[in-house]
Amino acid sequence: MKFGMFLLMQNPEMRSSADMYKNAIEQVEFADQLGLDYVVLAEHHFSSYGFLPNPLIFIPKLADRAPHVRFSTAVVVLPLHNPMQLAEEIAMVDHLTGGRLDVGFGTGYQEYEFQRFDRPLAENRAIFEESLDVIVKALSQAPFHHEGHYYNIPETTTLPRPLQTPHPKLWRATSSLDTMAATLKRGMNVITGGTASSIERVINTWHLFQDAVELAGVPFPQEFIVQRGIYVSDTEEDAKEQLRHAIWHTRTARGLSSNTLKVESGRAMTELQPHVDLEDDPDTLYKDWFFGTPEIVAEKLHRLTQYTGVTYFNGSFSLGSLPQAKVLRSMELFATKVMPLLRDFEPDQAKYPRRADAPDPKGYYAWEEGMPTTFG
Numbered sequence: 001m002k003f004g005m006f007l008l009m010q011n012p013e014m015r016s017s018a019d020m021y022k023n024a025i026e027q028v029e030f031a032d033q034l035g036l037d038y039v040v041l042a043e044h045h046f047s048s049y050g051f052l053p054n055p056l057i058f059i060p061k062l063a064d065r066a067p068h069v070r071f072s073t074a075v076v077v078l079p080l081h082n083p084m085q086l087a088e089e090i091a092m093v094d095h096l097t098g099g100r101l102d103v104g105f106g107t108g109y110q111e112y113e114f115q116r117f118d119r120p121l122a123e124n125r126a127i128f129e130e131s132l133d134v135i136v137k138a139l140s141q142a143p144f145h146h147e148g149h150y151y152n153i154p155e156t157t158t159l160p161r162p163l164q165t166p167h168p169k170l171w172r173a174t175s176s177l178d179t180m181a182a183t184l185k186r187g188m189n190v191i192t193g194g195t196a197s198s199i200e201r202v203i204n205t206w207h208l209f210q211d212a213v214e215l216a217g218v219p220f221p222q223e224f225i226v227q228r229g230i231y232v233s234d235t236e237e238d239a240k241e242q243l244r245h246a247i248w249h250t251r252t253a254r255g256l257s258s259n260t261l262k263v264e265s266g267r268a269m270t271e272l273q274p275h276v277d278l279e280d281d282p283d284t285l286y287k288d289w290f291f292g293t294p295e296i297v298a299e300k301l302h303r304l305t306q307y308t309g310v311t312y313f314n315g316s317f318s319l320g321s322l323p324q325a326k327v328l329r330s331m332e333l334f335a336t337k338v339m340p341l342l343r344d345f346e347p348d349q350a351k352y353p354r355r356a357d358a359p360d361p362k363g364y365y366a367w368e369e370g371m372p373t374t375f376g
Contacts, residue, residue, distance in 0.1 A: 001305075001310070001311060001312065001313060001342050001343060001344075001345045001346070002037040002038065002311065002312040002313070003036050003037055003038070003312075003313055003314075003315070003334075003335075003339055003343075004036060004037055004038030004039065004040050004072075004312065004313070004314040004315070005027065005028070005031045005036055005038070005039050005040065005314070005315060005316075005317055005331070006040045006042065006074065006195065006227055006314045006315060006316040006317075007024060007027070007028070007039060007040065007041045007042065007052065007318070008042050008044070008049070008050050008052070008195075008316060008318070008319075009024055009042075009050055009051040009052045009318070010048065010049060010050060010051075010248075010249065010252075010318065010319065010320055010321075011048045011051050011321070012048055012248055012252075012267075012268070012270065012320050012321045013048075013321050014048055014265075014266065014267050015321075017051060020051045021051075023318070023324050023327075024052075024058075024318075025061070025062065025065055026324070026328070027317070027318060027324075027327060027328070027331070028062045028065065028066050028069070029065050029066055030328055030331055030332075031066065031069060031331065032065075032066035032067065032068050032069045034331060034332065034335035034336075035068075035335060035339070036069055036335065036339075037069065037070060037312075038069060038070050038071070038072055038102075038312075038314065039062065039066065039069050039070075039071050039072075040071075040072045040073065040074045040104070040314055041055035041058060041059065041071070041072070041073050041074070042055070042073070042074055042075065043055055043073065043075065043076055043077050043080075044110075044113070045080075045110075045113045045116065045117075046112065046113060046116055046263070046266065047112065047256065047261075047263045047266060047267075047268045048252075048266060048267050048268045049252050049253070049256055049268055055073045055076065056073065056076070056086075056089050056090065056093050059071045059073075059093055059096075059097060059101065060093055060096040060097065063096060063097040063098070063100060069100070070100045070101070070102065071097060071100055071101055071102070072101070072102035072103065072104055072171065073102075073103050073104045073105075074104040074106075074171070074173065074191055074227070074314070075104045075105050075106030075171075075173045075191065076103065076104065076105050076106070077106055077107075077108035077113070078105045078106065078107065078108070078127070078128045078131045078132060078135075079107060079108055079114075079119055079123070079124045079127040079128050079131065080108060080113070080114070080117050080119055081131070083130075083131040083132075083134035083135045083138070083151065084134065084138065084151075084153065084156075084158065086131075086135055087134070087135045087138035087139055087158045088138075088158050088159065088160075090103055090135070090139065090162070090167070090168060091139060091158065091159075091160045091161060091162040091163075091167075092160055094162045094163045094164055094167075094168050095160060095162075095163045098163070099163045099164050099168075101164070101168045102168055102169040102170070102171060102189075103168050103169075103170055103171065104170075104171035104172070104173060104191055105128070105132060105170070105171070105172055105173070106128075106172070106173035106191075107124045107125055107128045107173075108121070108124050109121075109124075109257055110256045110257065110259070111259035112256060112259060112261070112263065126149070126150075127150055130148045130149060130150050130151060131150070131151075132172075133146070133148070134146050134148075134151055134153065136167070136170070136186075138156070138158045139158070139162055139166065139167035140166040140167055142157045142158075142161060143155045143156055143157040144156065144157075169188075169189065170188045170189070171188060171189045171190065171191050172188050172189075172190060172191065173190075173191040173192075174190060174191070174192070175192055175193055175205055175208070177208050177211055177212055177215070178215075180192070180208065180209060180212035180216075181211075181212040181213075181215035181216040182216070184212060184213060184216040184218050184222060185216040185217070185218065189222070189223045189225075190209065190212070190222075190223075190224075190225075191225055191227075192205045192206075192208075192209060192224070192225065192226075193205050193226075193227065194227060194253070195227050195228060195229050195249065195253075195316045196229070196249060196250045196253050196254075196279075197227075198288050199287075199288050199304070199361070199364050199365075200361045200362065200364070202226055202304070202308065203307045203308055203358075203361040203364065204355075204361065206224065206307070206308035206309065206310075206352075207354065207355035207358065209222075209224055210309075210349075210352070210354055210355075211354075211355075219350075220309075220349040220350040221309075221311065221347070221349050221350075222311075222349065223311050223312055224308065224309050224310050224311050224312070224349070225310075225311070225312040225313075225314055226304060226308065226310045226312070226313055226314070227314040227315075227316065228289060228290045228313070228314075228315060228316065229246050229249060229289045229290065229291075229315075229316045229319050230289070230290040230291070230297065230315035230316060230317055230330065230334065231245075231246075231289075231290070231291045231292075231317070231319070231322065231326075231330050232290075232292070232293070232294055232297050232329075232330045232331075232333040232334045232337070232338065233291075233292070233293060233326075233329075233330065233333070234293065234329075234333070235293065236292060236293055236296070239286075239291045239292045239293065239296075240282065240286060240291070242291065242322060242326065243282045243285055243286060243289075243291060244282075244320070245319040245320030245321060245322045246285050246289055246291070246319055246320070247280050247282065247285065248270055248319075248320040248321070249316075249319050249320055250279050250280060250285070251270050251273045251275070251276075251279075251280060252268050252270045252273070254273070254276070254279065255268070255270065255273045256268070260273070261273060287365050290315065294333050294334070294337030294338050295337075295373050295375065296373070297334065297338050298337070298338045298341050298342070298373070298374070298375050299373045299374055299375070301313060301338065301342055302341075302342065302374045302375070303364050304364070305342070305345055305347060307358075307359070307361065307363075307364055308347075308352070309347040309348075309349035309352050310347065311346075311347060311349075313342075315334065317330055317331050317334075341375050
Protein backbone atom coordinates (compact mmCIF):
# COMPACT_ATOMS: atom_id res chain seq x y z
CA MET A 1 0.00 0.00 0.00
CA LYS A 2 1.14 3.53 -0.74
CA PHE A 3 0.84 6.27 1.87
CA GLY A 4 0.58 10.00 1.35
CA MET A 5 0.08 13.28 3.17
CA PHE A 6 -2.68 15.60 1.94
CA LEU A 7 -1.72 19.26 2.37
CA LEU A 8 -4.69 21.66 2.57
CA MET A 9 -3.00 24.43 4.60
CA GLN A 10 -6.14 25.34 6.54
CA ASN A 11 -6.03 28.40 8.77
CA PRO A 12 -9.24 29.02 10.77
CA GLU A 13 -7.57 31.53 13.08
CA MET A 14 -5.91 33.47 10.26
CA ARG A 15 -2.38 33.01 11.58
CA SER A 16 0.38 34.70 9.61
CA SER A 17 1.01 33.41 6.11
CA ALA A 18 4.71 33.09 7.02
CA ASP A 19 3.84 30.66 9.82
CA MET A 20 1.55 28.67 7.53
CA TYR A 21 4.27 28.11 4.95
CA LYS A 22 6.96 27.43 7.57
CA ASN A 23 4.74 24.74 9.12
CA ALA A 24 3.88 23.22 5.74
CA ILE A 25 7.55 22.93 4.78
CA GLU A 26 8.35 21.32 8.14
CA GLN A 27 5.53 18.80 7.67
CA VAL A 28 6.72 17.87 4.18
CA GLU A 29 10.34 17.48 5.30
CA PHE A 30 9.13 15.20 8.10
CA ALA A 31 6.93 13.18 5.73
CA ASP A 32 9.99 12.58 3.57
CA GLN A 33 12.09 11.48 6.57
CA LEU A 34 9.31 9.16 7.76
CA GLY A 35 9.13 7.35 4.43
CA LEU A 36 5.76 8.43 3.12
CA ASP A 37 5.36 7.91 -0.62
CA TYR A 38 3.47 11.05 -1.62
CA VAL A 39 2.82 14.62 -0.63
CA VAL A 40 -0.41 15.80 -2.25
CA LEU A 41 -1.33 19.48 -2.45
CA ALA A 42 -4.78 21.05 -2.84
CA GLU A 43 -5.59 24.30 -4.63
CA HIS A 44 -7.97 26.72 -2.91
CA HIS A 45 -8.54 30.46 -3.06
CA PHE A 46 -9.68 33.45 -1.03
CA SER A 47 -10.65 31.78 2.27
CA SER A 48 -9.08 30.26 5.35
CA TYR A 49 -10.13 26.81 4.12
CA GLY A 50 -6.84 26.69 2.22
CA PHE A 51 -3.80 28.98 1.93
CA LEU A 52 -2.41 27.31 -1.20
CA PRO A 53 -3.51 29.05 -4.43
CA ASN A 54 -1.00 27.34 -6.75
CA PRO A 55 0.48 23.95 -5.78
CA LEU A 56 2.73 23.84 -8.85
CA ILE A 57 4.59 26.93 -7.63
CA PHE A 58 5.13 25.44 -4.15
CA ILE A 59 6.18 21.93 -5.22
CA PRO A 60 9.72 22.79 -6.50
CA LYS A 61 10.53 24.45 -3.14
CA LEU A 62 9.29 21.37 -1.32
CA ALA A 63 11.14 19.00 -3.65
CA ASP A 64 14.43 20.67 -2.72
CA ARG A 65 13.71 20.08 0.97
CA ALA A 66 12.24 16.57 0.56
CA PRO A 67 14.45 14.60 -1.85
CA HIS A 68 12.65 11.22 -1.84
CA VAL A 69 8.88 11.67 -1.73
CA ARG A 70 6.75 12.06 -4.88
CA PHE A 71 4.46 15.06 -5.29
CA SER A 72 0.96 15.33 -6.68
CA THR A 73 -1.93 17.78 -6.83
CA ALA A 74 -5.47 17.02 -5.69
CA VAL A 75 -6.42 19.04 -7.39
CA VAL A 76 -5.51 21.75 -9.83
CA VAL A 77 -8.89 23.40 -10.50
CA LEU A 78 -8.62 23.25 -14.27
CA PRO A 79 -11.40 25.71 -15.28
CA LEU A 80 -9.63 28.48 -13.34
CA HIS A 81 -6.44 28.21 -15.44
CA ASN A 82 -5.22 28.69 -18.98
CA PRO A 83 -4.38 25.15 -20.16
CA MET A 84 -1.44 26.26 -22.30
CA GLN A 85 0.28 27.91 -19.37
CA LEU A 86 -0.50 24.90 -17.18
CA ALA A 87 1.05 22.52 -19.72
CA GLU A 88 4.28 24.54 -19.67
CA GLU A 89 4.28 24.73 -15.87
CA ILE A 90 3.69 20.98 -15.51
CA ALA A 91 6.61 20.18 -17.79
CA MET A 92 8.86 22.67 -15.98
CA VAL A 93 7.96 21.29 -12.52
CA ASP A 94 8.50 17.77 -13.82
CA HIS A 95 12.13 18.74 -14.46
CA LEU A 96 12.54 20.68 -11.22
CA THR A 97 11.39 17.65 -9.19
CA GLY A 98 13.53 15.20 -11.14
CA GLY A 99 10.44 13.42 -12.44
CA ARG A 100 8.79 13.10 -9.01
CA LEU A 101 5.53 14.67 -10.16
CA ASP A 102 1.96 13.48 -10.70
CA VAL A 103 -0.82 15.94 -11.52
CA GLY A 104 -4.43 15.64 -10.40
CA PHE A 105 -7.14 17.78 -11.98
CA GLY A 106 -10.65 18.68 -10.87
CA THR A 107 -13.60 20.66 -12.16
CA GLY A 108 -13.91 22.80 -9.02
CA TYR A 109 -17.04 23.22 -6.94
CA GLN A 110 -16.84 26.43 -4.93
CA GLU A 111 -19.03 29.21 -6.30
CA TYR A 112 -17.15 31.64 -4.06
CA GLU A 113 -13.91 30.94 -5.95
CA PHE A 114 -15.43 30.92 -9.44
CA GLN A 115 -17.19 34.25 -8.89
CA ARG A 116 -13.93 35.93 -7.95
CA PHE A 117 -12.16 34.58 -11.02
CA ASP A 118 -15.14 35.67 -13.13
CA ARG A 119 -15.53 32.11 -14.40
CA PRO A 120 -18.95 30.43 -14.87
CA LEU A 121 -19.32 27.53 -12.47
CA ALA A 122 -22.20 26.25 -14.60
CA GLU A 123 -19.71 25.62 -17.42
CA ASN A 124 -16.97 24.09 -15.28
CA ARG A 125 -17.42 20.59 -16.72
CA ALA A 126 -17.30 21.76 -20.36
CA ILE A 127 -14.29 24.00 -19.71
CA PHE A 128 -12.58 21.15 -17.87
CA GLU A 129 -13.01 18.64 -20.69
CA GLU A 130 -11.59 20.93 -23.34
CA SER A 131 -8.77 22.17 -21.10
CA LEU A 132 -7.74 18.59 -20.32
CA ASP A 133 -7.63 17.76 -24.03
CA VAL A 134 -5.39 20.77 -24.64
CA ILE A 135 -3.01 19.84 -21.83
CA VAL A 136 -2.68 16.19 -22.90
CA LYS A 137 -2.03 17.23 -26.49
CA ALA A 138 0.48 19.89 -25.47
CA LEU A 139 2.43 17.49 -23.25
CA SER A 140 2.40 14.48 -25.57
CA GLN A 141 2.56 16.02 -29.07
CA ALA A 142 5.13 18.41 -30.50
CA PRO A 143 3.84 20.32 -32.32
CA PHE A 144 0.08 20.21 -31.84
CA HIS A 145 -2.94 22.32 -32.66
CA HIS A 146 -6.44 22.55 -31.24
CA GLU A 147 -9.80 23.83 -32.43
CA GLY A 148 -12.55 23.97 -29.84
CA HIS A 149 -15.26 26.02 -28.19
CA TYR A 150 -13.14 27.78 -25.57
CA TYR A 151 -9.67 27.55 -27.13
CA ASN A 152 -8.36 27.78 -30.68
CA ILE A 153 -4.61 27.16 -30.77
CA PRO A 154 -2.53 27.25 -33.97
CA GLU A 155 0.38 24.87 -34.42
CA THR A 156 2.46 25.16 -31.27
CA THR A 157 5.19 23.34 -29.36
CA THR A 158 5.13 23.98 -25.63
CA LEU A 159 8.50 24.22 -23.91
CA PRO A 160 10.08 22.71 -21.97
CA ARG A 161 9.09 19.18 -22.89
CA PRO A 162 8.22 16.90 -19.93
CA LEU A 163 10.91 14.79 -18.30
CA GLN A 164 8.60 11.80 -17.84
CA THR A 165 7.37 10.11 -21.02
CA PRO A 166 4.95 11.04 -22.45
CA HIS A 167 4.13 13.21 -19.40
CA PRO A 168 3.66 12.92 -15.61
CA LYS A 169 0.98 10.55 -14.41
CA LEU A 170 -2.40 12.30 -14.58
CA TRP A 171 -5.30 11.92 -12.16
CA ARG A 172 -8.90 13.13 -12.30
CA ALA A 173 -11.22 13.75 -9.37
CA THR A 174 -14.68 12.32 -9.98
CA SER A 175 -17.37 10.19 -8.36
CA SER A 176 -19.40 9.66 -11.55
CA LEU A 177 -19.48 6.15 -13.04
CA ASP A 178 -19.26 7.32 -16.65
CA THR A 179 -16.48 9.81 -15.92
CA MET A 180 -14.51 7.24 -13.94
CA ALA A 181 -14.77 4.82 -16.86
CA ALA A 182 -13.74 7.45 -19.42
CA THR A 183 -10.80 8.47 -17.21
CA LEU A 184 -9.57 4.91 -16.82
CA LYS A 185 -10.00 4.25 -20.53
CA ARG A 186 -7.65 7.09 -21.44
CA GLY A 187 -5.01 5.76 -19.04
CA MET A 188 -5.48 8.24 -16.21
CA ASN A 189 -5.99 7.46 -12.54
CA VAL A 190 -9.11 8.37 -10.58
CA ILE A 191 -9.39 10.34 -7.34
CA THR A 192 -12.66 9.24 -5.76
CA GLY A 193 -13.91 11.54 -3.04
CA GLY A 194 -12.58 14.06 -0.57
CA THR A 195 -11.42 14.04 3.02
CA ALA A 196 -14.89 14.58 4.45
CA SER A 197 -16.65 11.71 2.66
CA SER A 198 -18.16 9.16 5.03
CA ILE A 199 -16.73 5.64 5.09
CA GLU A 200 -20.08 4.35 3.84
CA ARG A 201 -19.75 6.66 0.83
CA VAL A 202 -16.15 5.52 0.29
CA ILE A 203 -17.30 1.88 0.21
CA ASN A 204 -20.15 2.71 -2.18
CA THR A 205 -17.67 4.58 -4.39
CA TRP A 206 -15.47 1.46 -4.46
CA HIS A 207 -18.40 -0.50 -5.91
CA LEU A 208 -18.92 2.24 -8.52
CA PHE A 209 -15.21 2.02 -9.28
CA GLN A 210 -15.52 -1.74 -9.85
CA ASP A 211 -18.33 -1.03 -12.34
CA ALA A 212 -16.22 1.67 -14.01
CA VAL A 213 -13.28 -0.70 -14.51
CA GLU A 214 -15.62 -3.16 -16.22
CA LEU A 215 -17.24 -0.41 -18.32
CA ALA A 216 -13.85 0.93 -19.40
CA GLY A 217 -12.67 -2.52 -20.44
CA VAL A 218 -9.42 -2.20 -18.48
CA PRO A 219 -7.98 -4.88 -16.19
CA PHE A 220 -7.40 -4.87 -12.46
CA PRO A 221 -5.35 -3.82 -10.59
CA GLN A 222 -6.05 -0.09 -10.73
CA GLU A 223 -5.07 2.58 -8.22
CA PHE A 224 -7.89 3.17 -5.75
CA ILE A 225 -7.08 6.09 -3.48
CA VAL A 226 -8.84 6.85 -0.21
CA GLN A 227 -8.40 10.25 1.45
CA ARG A 228 -9.28 10.62 5.13
CA GLY A 229 -8.87 13.09 7.92
CA ILE A 230 -6.44 11.51 10.38
CA TYR A 231 -5.10 12.18 13.85
CA VAL A 232 -3.03 9.53 15.62
CA SER A 233 -2.50 10.20 19.31
CA ASP A 234 -0.87 8.59 22.30
CA THR A 235 -4.26 8.57 24.07
CA GLU A 236 -7.90 8.15 23.12
CA GLU A 237 -8.84 11.09 25.30
CA ASP A 238 -6.63 13.44 23.29
CA ALA A 239 -7.81 11.96 19.96
CA LYS A 240 -11.43 12.69 20.85
CA GLU A 241 -10.59 16.16 22.12
CA GLN A 242 -9.09 17.08 18.73
CA LEU A 243 -12.27 16.14 16.84
CA ARG A 244 -13.25 19.81 16.95
CA HIS A 245 -10.78 20.38 14.11
CA ALA A 246 -12.54 17.73 12.03
CA ILE A 247 -15.88 19.39 12.74
CA TRP A 248 -14.51 22.74 11.53
CA HIS A 249 -13.38 21.02 8.34
CA THR A 250 -16.74 19.38 7.60
CA ARG A 251 -18.77 22.51 8.34
CA THR A 252 -16.48 24.75 6.29
CA ALA A 253 -16.34 22.40 3.30
CA ARG A 254 -20.13 22.05 3.34
CA GLY A 255 -20.67 25.79 3.51
CA LEU A 256 -18.26 26.56 0.68
CA SER A 257 -19.73 23.83 -1.49
CA SER A 258 -23.28 25.15 -1.04
CA ASN A 259 -22.13 28.79 -1.31
CA THR A 260 -23.79 29.56 2.04
CA LEU A 261 -20.65 30.24 4.07
CA LYS A 262 -19.92 33.86 4.89
CA VAL A 263 -16.28 34.91 4.40
CA GLU A 264 -15.00 38.11 6.02
CA SER A 265 -11.55 39.43 5.07
CA GLY A 266 -10.61 35.92 4.04
CA ARG A 267 -11.76 34.19 7.21
CA ALA A 268 -14.42 31.55 6.77
CA MET A 269 -17.11 32.35 9.34
CA THR A 270 -17.69 28.68 10.05
CA GLU A 271 -19.18 29.35 13.47
CA LEU A 272 -22.24 30.84 11.69
CA GLN A 273 -22.90 27.60 9.75
CA PRO A 274 -25.75 25.46 11.08
CA HIS A 275 -24.81 22.12 12.60
CA VAL A 276 -25.85 18.93 10.81
CA ASP A 277 -26.70 16.16 13.27
CA LEU A 278 -24.63 13.30 11.85
CA GLU A 279 -21.94 15.09 9.84
CA ASP A 280 -20.95 17.30 12.78
CA ASP A 281 -21.48 14.79 15.57
CA PRO A 282 -18.20 13.97 17.39
CA ASP A 283 -19.19 10.34 18.06
CA THR A 284 -20.03 9.79 14.40
CA LEU A 285 -16.85 11.48 13.22
CA TYR A 286 -14.77 9.44 15.63
CA LYS A 287 -16.05 6.21 14.09
CA ASP A 288 -15.80 7.58 10.55
CA TRP A 289 -12.48 9.42 10.49
CA PHE A 290 -9.08 7.96 11.32
CA PHE A 291 -8.78 9.42 14.81
CA GLY A 292 -7.42 7.34 17.68
CA THR A 293 -4.37 5.61 19.09
CA PRO A 294 -2.10 3.75 16.64
CA GLU A 295 -3.88 0.48 17.45
CA ILE A 296 -7.31 1.92 16.70
CA VAL A 297 -6.24 3.77 13.54
CA ALA A 298 -4.56 0.59 12.27
CA GLU A 299 -7.81 -1.29 12.92
CA LYS A 300 -9.82 1.30 10.99
CA LEU A 301 -7.44 1.13 8.04
CA HIS A 302 -7.40 -2.66 8.14
CA ARG A 303 -11.19 -2.73 8.08
CA LEU A 304 -11.13 -0.44 5.06
CA THR A 305 -9.02 -3.03 3.23
CA GLN A 306 -11.72 -5.63 3.94
CA TYR A 307 -14.43 -3.53 2.27
CA THR A 308 -12.49 -1.86 -0.56
CA GLY A 309 -9.54 -2.63 -2.81
CA VAL A 310 -7.64 0.41 -1.54
CA THR A 311 -4.10 0.66 -2.89
CA TYR A 312 -3.19 4.14 -1.66
CA PHE A 313 -4.13 5.91 1.57
CA ASN A 314 -3.80 9.69 1.64
CA GLY A 315 -4.09 11.25 5.10
CA SER A 316 -4.99 14.84 5.88
CA PHE A 317 -2.90 15.27 9.05
CA SER A 318 -3.12 19.04 9.49
CA LEU A 319 -6.82 19.78 10.00
CA GLY A 320 -8.30 23.07 11.08
CA SER A 321 -6.06 24.74 13.64
CA LEU A 322 -4.49 21.54 15.03
CA PRO A 323 -1.20 22.65 16.68
CA GLN A 324 1.96 21.92 14.73
CA ALA A 325 3.47 19.76 17.49
CA LYS A 326 0.39 17.53 17.47
CA VAL A 327 0.44 17.29 13.65
CA LEU A 328 4.06 16.13 13.69
CA ARG A 329 3.47 13.65 16.53
CA SER A 330 0.47 12.24 14.68
CA MET A 331 2.57 11.80 11.53
CA GLU A 332 5.31 10.08 13.53
CA LEU A 333 2.93 7.65 15.22
CA PHE A 334 1.25 6.84 11.91
CA ALA A 335 4.54 6.21 10.10
CA THR A 336 6.16 4.16 12.87
CA LYS A 337 3.17 2.31 14.36
CA VAL A 338 0.53 2.03 11.61
CA MET A 339 2.25 2.07 8.22
CA PRO A 340 4.48 -0.97 8.88
CA LEU A 341 1.42 -3.10 9.66
CA LEU A 342 -0.16 -2.44 6.25
CA ARG A 343 2.80 -1.56 4.01
CA ASP A 344 2.85 -5.03 2.40
CA PHE A 345 -0.91 -5.17 1.85
CA GLU A 346 -1.75 -5.59 -1.83
CA PRO A 347 -5.42 -6.18 -2.62
CA ASP A 348 -6.47 -8.76 -5.18
CA GLN A 349 -9.03 -6.30 -6.53
CA ALA A 350 -10.56 -8.69 -9.05
CA LYS A 351 -11.65 -10.99 -6.22
CA TYR A 352 -13.50 -8.37 -4.18
CA PRO A 353 -17.28 -8.98 -4.25
CA ARG A 354 -19.41 -6.68 -6.35
CA ARG A 355 -22.09 -4.55 -4.74
CA ALA A 356 -24.86 -7.15 -4.87
CA ASP A 357 -22.75 -9.72 -3.03
CA ALA A 358 -20.75 -7.42 -0.78
CA PRO A 359 -21.30 -7.11 2.98
CA ASP A 360 -23.37 -4.21 4.25
CA PRO A 361 -21.11 -1.12 4.53
CA LYS A 362 -22.53 -0.52 8.00
CA GLY A 363 -20.55 -3.59 9.08
CA TYR A 364 -17.43 -1.45 8.93
CA TYR A 365 -18.61 0.26 12.13
CA ALA A 366 -19.25 -2.98 14.01
CA TRP A 367 -15.89 -2.72 15.74
CA GLU A 368 -16.09 -0.83 19.01
CA GLU A 369 -13.67 0.34 21.67
CA GLY A 370 -12.55 -2.44 24.01
CA MET A 371 -12.85 -5.23 21.43
CA PRO A 372 -9.70 -7.11 20.36
CA THR A 373 -7.89 -5.44 17.46
CA THR A 374 -6.42 -7.21 14.44
CA PHE A 375 -2.88 -6.14 15.27
CA GLY A 376 -3.28 -6.18 19.05
